[in-house]
Amino acid sequence: MEKKYRVLIVDDEADFREIMAKRFNRRNIEAVAADGCEMALEKLKACEFDVVIMDVSMPPGLDGIQCLAKVKELWPKxxxxxxxxxxxxxxxxxxxxxxxFDYCLKPIDVDDLFEKVALAWEKVQISRS
Structure with a gap:
């Protein structure tokens, strides 16, 4: 049986993150949403995620670039x-x-994002083996 992987979607736009989480879940990819960096870090502390999809521009607190640095420091794989x-x-x-791992411009091409997530997941599997 193929391992199901976990994706964390971090975006301050509620509609975007919820729609994306539903689209991933429909493709049998477990997706969890967070509204900003602080919530994302809490979710990462509580559970291992393979791939994080993160908006660069988020309100108060750490922006996407600062949050990226924190994620890579604490969870390098x-x-x-x-x-x-x-x-x-x-x-x-x-x-x-x-x-x-990569970046996408908004508005995003969902199929392109799914492909990038799959490639990122493959890299994670190699680094964790």
Whole structure:
């Protein structure tokens, strides 16, 4: 039986994170949503996730780039995919330099995101074996 993997979706936009979690769950990928970095860190402390999908721009507290640094420091084998809006390629590049697996521009192509998550999961499996 194929191992089911876990994805954490971190975004301050409630509709986006809930819709994405439902789409992942429909594809038999366990997805949990968090509304910001603090909640994401709490969820990561409570349970192991394979991949984190994180928006760069989030209100008060740590932004996506700062949160990425914290995640990679505490859970180095967890892969992070950065989401960035407003065609902000520079934020995506900054995230890649900070250890992100990849980045996607908003609005996202859902199939492209699923593919990136699958590739990130494969990398996680190799690093944990």
């Amino acid at each position: 967890t892969e992070v995919i950065i989401l960035t809006g407003h065609a902000s390629v520079s934020s995506g590049i900054e995230g890649m330099k900070g250890g992100a």
